[in-house]
Amino acid sequence: MSDPIIELKHVSRVFRMSSGTKWQRIMTSLGLINNSENIQEFWALRDINLQIAPGHRLGIIGRNGAGKSTLLRIIAGLLQPSEGSVLVRGNVETMMHLGTGFHPDLTGRQNVKAALAHKGIFGKEAADTLEEIIDFTELDEFFDMPLRTYSSGMNARLGFATATAVKPEVLIIDEVLGAGDAYFASKSYERMRRLTSSGATVLFVSHDMSAVEQLCDDAIWLERGQLKSSGSTIDISRAYAASVRREEQLRMKLRNSMLGAKNFSALKNRLDHPFQLIVRIFVEEGNLDVSEATLLSGEDEIGSVVVGAPQDSNYREIAFALVDNELGRWSKPKQDQDGRFFRSISSKSAAPGSGAIVYNLDFIDIDQEWSFTALVREGKGQIQVWDGKTYTSIADFKAGSEFCPVEISIPKAILASFLASEGIDVPSQTLPPSSVPDMETNPPVETLSTTGEIEVATQTEIAALEGSADQAARSRMLELDVKSSMITITDVLLEDASGDEQTHFLSLQPMRIRIRYNAMAEVERPEFAVTFYREGVCALQVLSGDVPSNPGVISAGSKGEAVIEFPSLPIGRGSYMVSVAIFPQSVRTDRSGDHIAYALLDRRFQIKVAQPEDDLIDRGIARGPSMWSFSGT
Known part of the structure; x- marks a missing residue:
């Protein structure tokens, strides 16, 4: 078995920052005074052990600030570890910043010639390599224009082609391919596969998990400067994505619970x-x-x-x-x-x-x-x-x-x-009576336009819906933008196929929304509505009157539940705000354009829709049912 081409043993890196005066910092750097009390230590990496075999493609993933770039800089020899040892058996090519080593006033051709000369490539070999780079980059007339006229994608093309024109033993790529288009990224991945098949080693950093899965054999996950996990690319990327998703779900859950607060307009x-x-x-x-x-x-x-x-x-x-x-x-x-x-x-x-x-x-x-x-x-x-x-x-x-x-x-x-102190008032019903002064309530008036989008006419608060003490959190979240004496929404549940409440869903997979209500007066054929907004635009609206089971007359004093099932959620990936409302039957027939809602929770819930892992085709936002037929001889 061959020796690892890269070997790290107990590698740590600390950055020390002085919080003293400018004079103290100068004197400390010269070793003339001891200013240790004002020195703060930031450990970017701590106790990293890693062995990488020749011809291996390793993905490095983690959140911003996790230590990925510091690790790559140490392997490239651009930074020395504070502790531990690093051994790299081979020459290293790095792509860590766009345009590194290039001069903005020189043309692409001139920059490439200078880079090849720096590598010791001259004469016919340099001319042949230059032609190969021209073909690979497909920059055409831009190749003879100054680099300062290049876009970030063009910079990435030129840098990658130059770095890989002569086979490196170790190639380090930190995010820069993300600046290029999908076509060039595909060409780059194919070149990296050919390089590794001939013995080159690739270290690849990207926040694009699909790119890491396509290119890399294995992956490591860095978190707060430590090696959290390592293994197959699929296993590590899924574990990392699940961690990010759990954090997003928690933050979105908290966000949804705050969207009904008194200061919603300020919170936005x-x-x-x-x-x-x-x-x-x-x-x-x-x-x-x-x-x-x-x-x-x-x-x-x-x-x-x-x-x-x-x-x-x-x-x-x-x-x-x-x-x-x-x-x-x-x-x-x-x-x-x-x-x-x-x-x-x-x-x-x-x-x-x-x-x-x-x-x-x-x-x-x-x-x-x-x-x-x-x-x-x-x-x-x-x-x-x-x-x-x-x-x-x-x-x-x-x-x-x-x-x-x-x-x-x-x-x-x-x-x-x-x-x-942050300018956010807390509804009095959530605290002991002595904690917060009473608040006056003033119901707003909101309307539904004939185009199906909710418009705010006035914005004031009302008291929270009635509910038991153990439902205080949900009740405050469901403070109505419109309070009617006829019918109110008491609960809204967004569930997956298993009946679990969620904030993250998969496109084309099941979703269920439960709308629970109390009727204080008789209501004839109410229209329940659910609207999904993406970047302020109505992406999907569904109305209960579209189905025969829509309730006829809801009697006074009754409680009930309206459930909408999406066997296959018909919207694409993205972040959505969801509104839930109950309208009079006249919402469909009145052409005046203004309809007062019985109850309205305007863009009160945030959800995130992701693409199924086994579906790599982006089908857009709308994904309604369709039927194909074929004929021919």
Whole structure:
């Protein structure tokens, strides 16, 4: 068996950043002063072990900031590891940035000639290679134009063709092929397959899982600078996609629960600007070791960070340790004999110590029970939560000589105060009467246009629907945009074929929507409607009057359920907002264009539709039933 062409043993990489003054940073870099208290460490990689055989195609996947590019730069020799060893047996070609090594004022031809000369290729060999590159790139007259006139896709063509014209022993590609079109990507994959069949090794980074599956034999999954998993490309890509999907489902579930809030119009503008909920562990005297810290909403894990692990201070993650000596006293990362990562909090010179954990949240559902759990050891501490004005203490604890969990419930009043500081009012029915002042209600009026799209005439709030205490969360989510004295919507369930509530569905697979209602007065032939919006445009609308089973007369005081079944969901992949409504029968026949709804939940639910894994053809947005017939001799 041949030796691995790439071998990494316990490779780690740390970046150190100084938070002192400019003068302190200069003096520290020259070694003239010790400024260690103001040095923050960011571990981009930690303890990576990897062996790659010659002729192998390895995919590297992970979220942004996971350490993929740092790993590639170390393998390419562009960056030295802080710990561990790297051995690469062969020459390396890299494509990590568009136009690397090219001059923007030179033509494509001139840049290629310079690149070939740099590789030691001259004369007839250079001329033949140049012609091969011209044929492969298909840039035509652009080949003799300055590089600054190229698009990103043209840059990718020229860079890839030049890097692979002379067979490298190791080819590293980091995302850049994503700038090209599908036709050129297909040509590139075929060339890489030919290179690997002749012994070249390819390391390929992409967020396009289908591209990784098409090209790579195996894959590794990096998360927060650590090797989370490795194996066959199919297994790893599916596990990674499932992880991303679970995170998206949780965030979408929280988002849907907030879309009925009083400040919906304000929330729409900040859905992608998360709240930052801060939990602080306060140590008045002595030391305290802290490891994993987790925030829960009900039984759902919102975010978790292993304190002291690589990238524990990465602010792009949902949860991170706020490592800032101005705001806390976290020690440098540590690891015990069992391999557990942690940091310590220390009080100094009678001054208390503290360490903060920050959670980046899309929203906070006040109806859920929120709690915080941390693994702690050897010390006494206090859990505090930022309420928007100050840190409020919620519990004291004492930890023994072994790591053990401390579990603390976060009071709703603190969360309400925090939301209020962010400009989000909390409906009074979700909190004790003394927590929030009463709110006045003023029902809006909304209409359904003859084109089937919902238009808002006024935007004010009404009280939440009546419901039992254990349905408080769903009731607030279902606050109506229109409140009628005749019939109300009490519950909406979006289910898959198994009857489980979901926010993610597959195109052309089953979906079920249940609409539960209470009738306060007699309603004659109500029209139930479900509308799917994509980027503000009505993609699909279904009306209950289209089927014979539509109810005739709903009597006063009755409760019921309208169910729409999609045996094959007829919309393509994408993100959709879903509206649910109940209208009078006249919605179909009145040509005035304005129809007051009995009940309306306007774009209150967000779902995501994905393509089935075994269907690689994009069939567009509309996927209605059709029938083929054939004839001939």
